[in-house]
Amino acid sequence: MARRRPEDGPRRDVGLALRADRRRRGQSQRAYADQRELSPKVLATAEVDAGSLSLASLLHLLQGTGYALAVVPSDHAATAETQWEPTDLVATTRSGSRFPPHREVRESDGPLWWWYHEMMGRRGSGRRPGWTAEGFTPPPGTRYGKKPRPTEEDEPPRWPY
Numbered sequence: 111m112a113r114r115r116p117e118d119g120p121r122r123d124v125g126l127a128l129r130a131d132r133r134r135r136g137q138s139q140r141a142y143a144d145q146r147e148l149s150p151k152v153l154a155t156a157e158v159d160a161g162s163l164s165l166a167s168l169l170h171l172l173q174g175t176g177y178a179l180a181v182v183p184s185d186h187a188a189t190a191e192t193q194w195e196p197t198d199l200v201a202t203t204r205s206g207s208r209f210p211p212h213r214e215v216r217e218s219d220g221p222l223w224w225w226y227h228e229m230m231g232r233r234g235s236g237r238r239p240g241w242t243a244e245g246f247t248p249p250p251g252t253r254y255g256k257k258p259r260p261t262e263e264d265e266p267p268r269w270p271y
Contacts, residue, residue, distance in 0.1 A: 214243065
């Protein structure tokens with residue numbers, strides 16, 4: 111089931127500003143919340159749809175990001191669509207969620223893993239991914255899964271664990 115997207119405007123733009131700041135810093139949502147001493151739940155809520163947060167919360171979230179809330183005449187566009195990364199506006203996973211901002215996202219011609227699983231695995235032909243973050247370089251300090259373990263004493267760690 112696809113997640114509901116907020117309409118254009120500040121409800122969406124606050125989240126895009128936070129994501130842009132996270133991308134600039136190269137941090138995951140959890141690391142960003144820890145560094146800025148924010149609640150991960152509030153940060154996640156703000157990134158999806160900031161409409162439920164108080165004005166004080168929004169101002170606090172935007173401090174130090176290089177973005178601010180502004181009141182402008184209603185006939186003037188406050189935010190140009192070109193200011194945001196195009197992938198932030200339209201790219202979603204097959205489940206409807208956004209990609210992490212520290213990943214480089216591009217349009218997909220069907221990633222290699224998809225072809226293997228869907229076609230060669232005879233699972234049928236599911237919906238082809240429209241976007242992929244395949245082939246990215248993880249930020250320094252990112253660790254996935256378990257730590258590799260040595261098999262002999264004094265042997266360096268090796269993969270797979």
